[in-house]
Amino acid sequence: MAKKSTSALQSRLFWLASLLFFTSGGTGLAYQVVWFKRFSHVWGSSSLAFAAVGGSFLFGLGLGAYLLGRRADRAAMPLRWYGVCELLIGVIALIIPFQIAALVDASVSLFAALPEQPFLRYLMQFAITLLVVGPPCILMGGTLPLLIRQLTARDGSLDQATGWLYAINTFGAAAGCYLAGFHLLPSLGLLWTNNLAAMINIAIGGISLMAANSAERLTVGRAQKKETPAERQPLAVWSPKLAALYLATALAGCGALILEMTWTRQLAVVLGGSTYAYSATLFVVLLGIASGSLIFHAYLRGVASRPALPMAVVGLVVFGTLAGMLLLPTLTLSVAPEDVRDMRAGQLGNGMVCVLTSAAMELLPAIGMGILFPLFVHLTHASAANVGSAVGNIYAWNTLGSIIGAGLTAVLLFPLLGTSGTAALACAMYVVALLAVIPWRGAGNLGRVAVAAAAGAAAVAVVARPIDPRLTNMGLYIYGGAEKYRESPDEALALIQPLMFEEGASCSVFVDRRFPNRLELRVNGKTDATDGVGVATQAGSAYFPRMFKPDAKEVLVIGFGSGCTPGRALEFPDTRVTCWELEPAVYAAADYFSHVNSRPQDQTKAALLARNAELPADERLTPAEIDEQARFQIVFGDGRTAVQGSSQKYDLIISIPSNPWMAGCSNLLTREYFRSAREHLTEGGVLAQWIQAHDFMKRDYMMIVRTMKSEFPYYGVIELAGGGDTMLLASTEPLVPDREALAKLQETVDNTPTVKADLESWFGGSDLRWLLLSNYALGKDQLDRLLEADGSGELNTDLDLKLEFDAPLHLFRDMKPDEMASSILRRDPRSAWTRSLARSLGLQPDTPEFYVTLGDHALRQAVNFKSATLLPSPFYLDKARRCYAQALELDPDHTLAQRGLEGVRLRQAQKPRGDEKTLRALLELNPHDAVVHAELAGLLQLKKQRAEAIQHYREALRLEPELAVDTRTYTWANNLAWLLATSPEADNRDGEEAVRWAELACQVAGETDLEVMDTLAIALAENGQFDKAIDVSERLLDAASDRPSLVEDVKSHIKLYEASRPYREG
CATH class of the missing domain: 1.20.1250 (Growth Hormone; Chain: A;)
Known part of the structure; x- marks a missing residue:
C-alpha cells in the first residue's frame, strides 16, 4: 500500500514539475525578449550590441547549469532548490527594469567610458550587461539540471527525464516567445509583460516549495537506500x-x-x-x-x-x-x-x-x-x-x-x-x-x-x-510582382542589373539598376533610396530644416541612405556634418550614387589624408588644414545612442532611418528619444524626423506627432516626394522662418549653383519663400486640431513600443484614403495657414497672381516628379488644380490661370509615356516643356519616325542643357546619339554630333551604365574612329560579364568595327 502511495505521489510530482517547467520556459523567453528590447535602448541595435547582450544572457545560463548541476547531484531535495531559484528569478526580474532605466539615464557618462576599439567595447558592454542579467540567468540555467536530478532515480536511467524535461521546457519557451512577441508585448508593453512573467515565476517558486515538502518522504526513502560504488563515483572530469x-x-x-x-x-x-x-x-x-x-x-x-x-x-x-x-x-x-x-x-x-x-x-x-x-x-x-x-x-x-x-x-x-x-x-x-x-x-x-x-x-x-539577390532581395513581400517571376523569370531578371550585393553585419545591401535605368539601394530587400524621386526626399531633408535655422553649423544626420542628405548639408559654408549609420555596407554603396549625393565621402578626414599623400610635398595640406577641411564624419553605430550618449549639441538633428514598421526603427520615434534629441539641440535648434506618409496609417502618424508634442512645444510638417514622405519638424522655438535670416540664406543659395539647380530640379524653384509656402504643409495649430480630432491619447514610449507592433500590421491593410497619413497633407490653398505663412514670408495672398504662382510651382514639381517616375505626380497636379481654380474664382478671365488649369487637365489624362495626341497638345500649350519634347521624341523613336524624333530630342536638350542622372536628361542625349549614329536613313546620321552627345551622356552617367558605353562605341564607329570604338567595347565587355545578351551584341559590334563597318539599326 505504501509503495502504491509513493508511486502515485511520484507520478503527481512528475506531472506537476513538468507543468511548472513548461511555464517557467515561457517566462524565461519572455524575459529574453523584454530585456533584449530594453537593452537596445542602452546599447542600441547594432550587431555588436546584440552580440554583447546575447552573449551575457547565454553566459549566465551556461554558468548556472554548470554550477547548479553539480549542486543538484548532492542535494537531498533538488525540487526545493528549484523553487528557490524560481522565487529569486521573479524577485530579481522585478528589479531589472529599474536597473536598465538607470543605465539609460547614465548614457552620456557610460558612452564616454566605452573604448573605441570594437572588441574592447564589446567586452565592456558584455560585462555591464552581465552584471544586470547575470544573476537571474545563472538561476535559470540551473533549473534544468535541478529538475532532471529530482525526477531521475539514482538507480534509474540517465535518459529517464532529460529528453522529456528539455522538451517540455523548450515547448514552454516556444509558447512564451509566441505569446510575448505576438500578443503580450503589443497589448501590455515591456514593463507589464516583464512584471507578469516575474509574478508567474514567484508563483512557480512557491508551488515548488510546497511540492518539495510533500515529496520529502520520497527523498527519505531514497536516502535510506544504500548507494552502490558506481553511484558514489563522481562524474569523470x-x-x-x-x-x-x-x-x-x-x-x-x-x-x-x-x-x-x-x-x-x-x-x-x-x-x-x-x-x-x-x-x-x-x-x-x-x-x-x-x-x-x-x-x-x-x-x-x-x-x-x-x-x-x-x-x-x-x-x-x-x-x-x-x-x-x-x-x-x-x-x-x-x-x-x-x-x-x-x-x-x-x-x-x-x-x-x-x-x-x-x-x-x-x-x-x-x-x-x-x-x-x-x-x-x-x-x-x-x-x-x-x-x-x-x-x-x-x-x-x-x-x-x-x-x-x-x-x-x-x-x-x-x-x-x-x-x-x-x-x-x-x-x-x-x-x-x-x-x-x-x-x-x-x-x-x-x-x-x-x-x-x-x-x-x-x-x-x-x-x-550564393543565391542570386534578384530572386530574394526585391522586397516582393511588400511590393508584390511575383507573377513576373513565375511567368517569365528570365525576362524579369533581365530587367534588373545587379551592381553591388553585400551582406553586412546588420543587414543585406543590394544596389541594382532597374529598367528604365533607375538606380535603387535595397536594405533587406526594401528600397531605402533611389537616384529618382527618392533624391527629393533625402535632399529635402537637408534643405528644409535649414530654412528654420539658416546659420546651422553643426549637423547630425542619422542614417546615411544614398548619401544625399549629408551631401546636401555640406553644400553650405562652414557646416560640419556627423552621420551615424548602422550598416557599413550602406556607406560602401555611396559611390554608386555619386552623381546625386555630392560625394560627402570625399570630405572625410581619411579621404583627405589619402589624397594629400599623393600630392607633391610642397603642395600637401598641414594637419590643421586637413582638420578644417574634413567637414564630414561617418560613425558606424546606432542612431539612438548617437543622440542619447553624446555630450555634444547640434543645430540640426536630421533623422532619416528606415520605415517605422521595421524592428528597431521605432526606437527613434519614442518619447524618450525625442527628449534626448531636445536636450542635444542648441538654442533654436531643429529636430527633423523623416516619416513616411505612404502605406502608413493616419492614426500611427498622429501618435508620433502626439509623442513629439509631449517633448517639444513647437512642431510642423514638411511634405516631400509628392506627398509620399514628410519631415516632422520640432523645436523649442516657434517654427516660423526669420525673414532676415532667410534672405541671407537665399543669397547663399543664389551664389551656390549646385544648390540652386538642385532646388529647381526637384522642388520647382529656388525661391525659398515659395518653397516653404509650397512644402510647409502644417504648422502647430493645424496639427493640434488634427490631434484633437484623432481623439486618442496614446504615446509611443520605450516601454510600450506601440508603433513597432501596430505599424507592421497596418502596412498590409487595405486603407481607405482618409485613413492614410498622406490625407493630412491635402490642404486648401485658401486656408488660414497658407495665408498666414505667406504674410510671414512677405508675400501677399488673396490675389489671382499669388495662386497662379503657387499653381505654377506645383505644376513644375509635378513635371519634375514625372521625369523620375514616368508619371506626373497626382499629388502635385491636384495641388496645382486647386490653386488655379482659386485664381479663377477671384478672376474668371485670368489667362494664365486658364492655361495652367488646361495643362493640369491634359497631364491628369496622360498615361505612362503618353500618347502622341496628348503630347502634341501639351506642346501647343507650352512649347518650352523639355520633358514633353523628350517623351514625344521617345514615342516617335519607337514608331521609327526618326527624323522628327531627332528634332524633338535636340529641342529637349536645348531647353534642358544640364545633363543629369536624377532627371534622366542624360538618357535623352544617349537616345539622340543612338539615332544620329544608327539611323538607316543617311540624312539622319551625323557621326560627329553623335559622338559629342554620347560622350556627354557617358561623362554624366559614368561607365556604370553599359548601354551608354555601347552607344558611345557605335557613335565612334559612325564617325570613323573604329580603334576607339573597339577600345570602348572591350572595356564594356569586361564590365558586362553578368549580362550575356549584351556581351553577344557587343561582340557582334566589334566584328563590324574590325571590318571598318559601323552598326546600323535594322
Missing part, C-alpha cells in the same frame, strides 16, 4: 572521449546559433524586418528543438548508443538546412501574392504567414538540434546519480559554443562569408561534431566515417553557393 564529446557539443551549440541568426537574416528579407518576423523565426526554432527532444525521449532512447543515430540526426540538420536554402526563392514568391499580403493585416493571419514561412525553412534542422542535446547527455555515459553534473556540463559546453556563434556571426561571418557561406560553415561544424562522436576504429566504422564526411562535404558545398 576529463577523458579523450569526453573531450571529443564536449568539443562536439560546443560545435553544435555554435552551429545552432549561427544557423538561427542566418535564418533570422534571410527571413527578414523574405517577410520584412518587422518584430513579428523575428518572433516567428525564434518560435519555430524553439518548436523544432522541443519536438526533437520529445522525439528522443519517446522513440530514440533505446538506440541512443548506436553510431547510426548521430549520423542520421546530423544529416537531418545539414540536409534540412540545405533544403531550406534551396526553398528560399520559392518562399520569397509565396508571400508576394495580394491575398497573402491581405492576410498579414490581421494579428492571426500575420502570425500564420510568418510561422509557416519560417517552418518551411528551419523546422527540420531545428528538430535535429533538439535531438542532439539529450543524445549528447546520453553519450556522457554517466550514472543516473550524476545526471545533474552530466546535464550541467553538456549545457555549459553547448552554451559556450552558442556564445562564440553569437559573437562571431553578425560581426565577422556575415560580412566575410555572406549568409550562404555562414550557413555552410555552421553545417561544417555539425559534420565535424559528428566525426568527433562516432567511433573510428574498425573497417566498418571507417566506412561510416568516410560516408559521413563525403556526404557532409557535398552538402556544405551546395549550401555555400
